[in-house]
Amino acid sequence: MRQLLILSLSVLALAACEREDREYRANPVTSETEEKIALSPLSAGPSGPTEQRSGLGQQYEENAYHIAQGKRLYIWFNCNGCHAHGGGDSGPPLLDDRWIYGGQIENIVQTIREGRPNGMPSFRGKVPDDQIWQIAAYVRSMGRNVPKPAAPGRNDDMHPGPAEQRRPPGEVMDGGQIPPAAQMPQ
Amino acid sequence: MGGARLALGLTLSLILQPALPIFAQPTPPQPAAPPFVTGPEDGQWVIPQKNFANTRYSDLSEINTETVRNLQVAFTFSTGVNRGQESAPLVVGSTMYVLSPYPNILYALDLTQPGAPMKWQYNPKPAAAAQGVACCDVVNRGPTFANGRIYFTTLDAHVVAVNADTGEEVWKTKLGDINRGETMTMAPLIVRDKVFVGISGGEYGVRGWIEALNAEDGKSVWKAYNTGPDQDVKIGPTFKPFYDSDKGKDLGVTTWPADAWQQGGGTVWGWLSYDPDLNLLYHGTGNPGPWNPNQRPGDNKWTAGIFARDADTGEARWFYQTSPHDLHDWDNVNEMILLDMEWEGQPRKVMVHPGRTGFVYVIDRTNGEVLSAKPFHALTSVTGVDLKTGRLQTNPEKEPVNNRVIRDICPTAPGAKDWNPSAFSHKTGLLYIPHMNMCMDWESVEPNYIAGTPYIGAEVRMMPGPGGHMGEFTAWDIREGKELWTINERFPLWSGALATAGDVVFYGTMDGWFKAVHARSGEVLWQFKVDSGIIGQPTTYRGPDGKQYVAILSGVGGWAGSIVSADLDPRDGTAAKGFVNAMRELKNVTTKGGTLYVFKLP
Numbered sequence: 001m002r003q004l005l006i007l008s009l010s011v012l013a014l015a016a017c018e019r020e021d022r023e024y025r026a027n028p029v030t031s032e033t034e035e036k037i038a039l040s041p042l043s044a045g046p047s048g049p050t051e052q053r054s055g056l057g058q059q060y061e062e063n064a065y066h067i068a069q070g071k072r073l074y075i076w077f078n079c080n081g082c083h084a085h086g087g088g089d090s091g092p093p094l095l096d097d098r099w100i101y102g103g104q105i106e107n108i109v110q111t112i113r114e115g116r117p118n119g120m121p122s123f124r125g126k127v128p129d130d131q132i133w134q135i136a137a138y139v140r141s142m143g144r145n146v147p148k149p150a151a152p153g154r155n156d157d158m159h160p161g162p163a164e165q166r167r168p169p170g171e172v173m174d175g176g177q178i179p180p181a182a183q184m185p186q
Numbered sequence: 187m188g189g190a191r192l193a194l195g196l197t198l199s200l201i202l203q204p205a206l207p208i209f210a211q212p213t214p215p216q217p218a219a220p221p222f223v224t225g226p227e228d229g230q231w232v233i234p235q236k237n238f239a240n241t242r243y244s245d246l247s248e249i250n251t252e253t254v255r256n257l258q259v260a261f262t263f264s265t266g267v268n269r270g271q272e273s274a275p276l277v278v279g280s281t282m283y284v285l286s287p288y289p290n291i292l293y294a295l296d297l298t299q300p301g302a303p304m305k306w307q308y309n310p311k312p313a314a315a316a317q318g319v320a321c322c323d324v325v326n327r328g329p330t331f332a333n334g335r336i337y338f339t340t341l342d343a344h345v346v347a348v349n350a351d352t353g354e355e356v357w358k359t360k361l362g363d364i365n366r367g368e369t370m371t372m373a374p375l376i377v378r379d380k381v382f383v384g385i386s387g388g389e390y391g392v393r394g395w396i397e398a399l400n401a402e403d404g405k406s407v408w409k410a411y412n413t414g415p416d417q418d419v420k421i422g423p424t425f426k427p428f429y430d431s432d433k434g435k436d437l438g439v440t441t442w443p444a445d446a447w448q449q450g451g452g453t454v455w456g457w458l459s460y461d462p463d464l465n466l467l468y469h470g471t472g473n474p475g476p477w478n479p480n481q482r483p484g485d486n487k488w489t490a491g492i493f494a495r496d497a498d499t500g501e502a503r504w505f506y507q508t509s510p511h512d513l514h515d516w517d518n519v520n521e522m523i524l525l526d527m528e529w530e531g532q533p534r535k536v537m538v539h540p541g542r543t544g545f546v547y548v549i550d551r552t553n554g555e556v557l558s559a560k561p562f563h564a565l566t567s568v569t570g571v572d573l574k575t576g577r578l579q580t581n582p583e584k585e586p587v588n589n590r591v592i593r594d595i596c597p598t599a600p601g602a603k604d605w606n607p608s609a610f611s612h613k614t615g616l617l618y619i620p621h622m623n624m625c626m627d628w629e630s631v632e633p634n635y636i637a638g639t640p641y642i643g644a645e646v647r648m649m650p651g652p653g654g655h656m657g658e659f660t661a662w663d664i665r666e667g668k669e670l671w672t673i674n675e676r677f678p679l680w681s682g683a684l685a686t687a688g689d690v691v692f693y694g695t696m697d698g699w700f701k702a703v704h705a706r707s708g709e710v711l712w713q714f715k716v717d718s719g720i721i722g723q724p725t726t727y728r729g730p731d732g733k734q735y736v737a738i739l740s741g742v743g744g745w746a747g748s749i750v751s752a753d754l755d756p757r758d759g760t761a762a763k764g765f766v767n768a769m770r771e772l773k774n775v776t777t778k779g780g781t782l783y784v785f786k787l788p
Contacts (some may be wrong), residue, residue: 055478075631080319081389081640085760089748090640096755115337119318121638158591158629158645160760 016142032113032129037105041174057105060137070138071152075132079139085160086142090119095142095167103145103172108136149160164167192215207417210768216615217527219243222533224612224667227687234274234328234373235313235477235607237723238460239524242609243685248322248734250688253787254702254712255637260454260735260786261302264293268778269751270743273595274328274373274682274723275782276336278350279731281305283331284782287381288317288324290621294353296730298730301786306353308576316342319367321389321637322745323543323752325579328723329607332376333401339370345399359404359426361385364520369394375458376401377467377497379680381630384454388472388517391449394489396469398500408500409682412471412488414438419488420495425502427577428554430504431485441484451475452489456605459537460497461551467497468524468537468551472517473509478630478643480588491520492539492556504554508541509578513585514628515644516542516566521607522551523617538664540608540619542601543568543578546662560667562619563602563661564651567595567608585645593783596625599763600647600745606679607664607723611685614705616670617662618691620679621653626764646764649727656768659683659693661708669707677772680746682723684736692736694720697749697775700738700783716740718779719772733786741780742772751778 016117038049060066074080082088088094098177101111115122123132138165141151144167154163161167201422218224223237227245236242249257265271265286266728277282282295282302289312294305317324320341329338335347335356343362348355361383362368374383381404384396397409410420410618417435426431434440439447442536453472460467474489510514522537529536529548537551549556559571567584571577583593603621610617626648633643652655657675662668677696684692689705696719701710718744726736743751749769750788759767 003383025609050277059188076640078634078636078641084754084761085758086762087755087761088752089754089762090318090752092321093755093758093761095757098751100751114364115315118314119316123314123319138688144198157589158760159644160629160647160758 015087031051033133035109037102037104037106037110039107046100053100053106056133061105061140061146062150063137066134067141067150068145068152069131070134072137074133074138075118077127077135079135083139084104087160097143097173097176099172100176105133105136105140108139109133112136144168145170201356201508204311204331205348209695214528217536217538218523218615219610219612220526221351229363230279230723231274231277231727231775232331233276233375233522234330234723238462239590240457240607241457241523241612241685242607242683243612245612245687246726246734247687247724247727249686249690249787251690251704251711254688254690256787257702257712257785258712258788259735260784262784263293263302263782265293265739265741265780265782266291268741268780270323270325270747271722271739271741272325272327274329274725274743275637275737275739276327276329276332277727278726280667281350282737283336284358284470284739284778285326285329285338288320288666290314290338290340291334292329292338292348292353308348308353310340310344310346310354310358312340312342312344313364316364316369319364319387319390320369320371321387321640323743323748325371325744327371327722328373329647330376331375333471335401335715337374337376337381337401338706339372339374339383339756341371343370345370345374345404347401347404354497355383357404359399361625366390367395367638367758371511372455373432375460377460380407381498382458382467386453386455388451388453388455388475389640389642390448390638391475391635392451392453393448393451394451394472396454409501409605410495410500412438412454412493413442413447419502419503420500422749424496426502426553428506431508431575432487432508433762437485437487441487442735443482443484443562444732446482448487449475449482449641452488452742454519457607459524459536460757461524464552465497466494466503466536466551467643468492469610470518470522470524472519473515476633476641476643477515478588478633479511479513479586479601480630481633486512490516492522492549492554493519494551505548506554506556508547510541513580518542518599520594520603520607523610524551524607525610525664538610540603540617540621542597542603544597544602545566545571545635546617546619546664546667548664558667562662562669564623564625566625586628591627591629593627594625595624595628597627598624599646600765606680606747607682608687609683609691611691612690612704613687614703617664618683618685619660620681620683620693621660622656622678623653623658623659624648624656624678624768625651642763645760646769647759648764657695659703661705673703673708673710678746680721680744684726685725692724692738693710694724694738694740694773696721696742698740714785717781718742719776721747735784735786737782739780739782739785742776742778747772749773750776
């Protein structure tokens with residue numbers, strides 16, 4: 001009886017643990033996800049733009065493993081060369097709340113994949129699709145637009161600021177500002 | 187007896203000497219501008235450097251130490267672009283030429299009319315994507331006038347020639363590929379029928395070069411790389427470097443790990459000088475790529491040094507490396523001011539070069555011998571220059587180690603002084619150096635070469651140097667190798683200097699003050715607050731009405747000011763390659779701009 005109790009309690013305790021899912025088999029480089037999203041909150045007609053998200057974005061940005069992988073890949077693919085550790089350089093900052101080309105994870109995936117006209121290179125065919133999602137998930141964590149437990153802790157390198165996990169929750173301002181130099185007066 | 191009298195005499199003279207300077211050795215004269223730039227003042231300002239010797243001095247003296255306090259705004263003009271304005275307003279005849287940062291619009295203003303209305307504008311429409319491979323804001327350092335044309339570079343690596351009267355494009359040549367990180371930001375130099383230009387992109391693993399184009403049609407005349415085999419570098423039998431470390435075959439290959447020279451940097455984006463008597467063109471070479479020195483054991487020839495080349499053929503004559511195996515991004519692109527001076531009793535043709543390494547170099551420009559190198563900045567990472575070998579002496583404690591943060595390295599990655607040019611007064615014989623007072627922490631990390639993306643491998647954060655201020659404006663005695671006076675500024679100085687015969691020297695600050703100071707005492711005689719921070723190059727000219735004018739572009743930006751011009755986030759100290767860590771306050775004192783200010787006396 002006592003043994004049965006211990007056994008059932010153990011089973012219950014183990015069942016209470018939720019393990020993060022990991023995709024061990026990634027998609028090949030050539031395939032890419034297709035999310036139906038808009039770049040503008042405005043649409044023809046009063047109903048707002050038609051968008052359809054598969055839910056993949058949420059899976060990525062709520063998953064600590066994916067975000068941690070994204071942080072590593074962010075360096076590997078030289079994202080920090082232009083965006084620093086979120087503060088920006090030749091590329092715009094990523095830890096602030098202004099998103100020129102949309103701040104949802106699906107927008108960020110699209111920006112990485114296709115590039116943007118004022119200097120963001122296109123990484124299509126250069127970075128596997130799941131890694132693009134991981135990088136985008138990490139970018140979302142910079143302004144703490146991901147759940148706190150999933151965001152990375154402090155790293156061993158030079159501290160540019162507090163760790164992603166310790167930042168206050170961010171917000172996303174759609175639209176942001178087009179780089180002023182892109183506005184040709186003529 | 188005779189000996190005793192001599193001894194007495196010697197003792198007396200030793201005692202009396204301080205009181206009777208007439209018996210002392212006559213002090214040699216101050217350095218002077220070479221004869222090829224000391225002709226009568228024409229009242230124009232046709233190239234950013236003012237002349238081939240890069241002195242940035244005008245003989246105009248209507249604005250002088252007495253009258254300067256009455257200086258007032260004559261007219262203003264918006265460049266329409268609010269990124270960093272590093273350019274110099276030019277004046278040719280009765281027309282002023284102003285060049286904006288990307289998208290590199292050239293404006294011509296009619297000085298004969300009240301308010302200097304626009305005559306025309308020319309827009310080269312550079313590729314917008316070039317903004318993504320411009321390391322340090324989308325700046326341009328100025329147009330150049332010659333042969334009835336205005337020549338300038340565009341951010342997407344084109345060189346254009348525009349008819350100076352009509353604004354019509356004469357030719358436009360593509361010299362680089364933005365997909366490999368190649369851009370252009372420098373002011374060309376035109377000597378007779380040749381246009382000299384170089385490539386930018388030292389932070390993107392670009393293999394640096396300088397090219398001579400035919401001024402008539404833009405066709406290439408010669409091109410010399412700054413890394414790789416001797417043939418590419420244009421090193422042949424006439425190459426006679428002064429120091430042994432620069433002698434040998436194919437050093438541009440053998441002083442690198444295998445093939446690393448192909449992404450080795452050594453770009454040309456700074457100031458060119460030219461000596462018509464020697465027919466030598468002088469240009470600096472930028473930092474080696476990547477910044478992390480542990481990736482590239484060896485001296486990394488021919489980066490971070492000075493080349494003297496035959497202007498007709500491009501053949502190298504001598505080379506001097508200011509930072510062999512560069513540790514901290516010390517490009518050698520700063521201005522080289524050509525002067526004549528007496529050195530140890532002998533007349534020497536020299537170049538004076540305030541370098542990023544923290545020293546003012548005096549170099550014999552005929553053969554590349556370093557005569558002196560005296561510090562003008564607080565130093566922790568370097569200790570001096572060995573004049574026997576010419577080699578920079580570094581402090582081993584401050585040398586980068588992979589994945590370790592090394593603290594308090596002075597000077598910083600932009601150096602004791604970056605691109606912003608000094609001025610030499612032909613009248614006082616002094617050099618006026620706008621520079622920095624900063625230190626940094628540096629962590630070398632392994633970089634990854636992906637063409638068209640940065641190739642750096644270092645985490646940096648900068649901070650103010652000793653004293654807490656970040657900028658200094660220094661009057662420098664070249665002969666003695668020491669400062670005469672210094673004005674401290676809160677922010678780094680990123681503007682050029684201008685010297686005039688009125689004994690007034692001009693410069694601007696990043697918090698938006700345009701200042702006129704006494705060339706001899708350093709007293710601030712006049713200052714004016716403009717709409718944004720100043721990182722441009724002041725120029726002066728005689729207008730069609732015969733009066734003297736002073737012109738400056740305001741509009742903060744550049745590497746130091748990109749926190750404002752590119753809206754960077756101050757919470758990340760490593761933003762803008764570590765400059766943001768020191769510049770957080772700039773957002774609270776100035777905003778973006780892009781305005782020409784021209785001043786005159788009432």
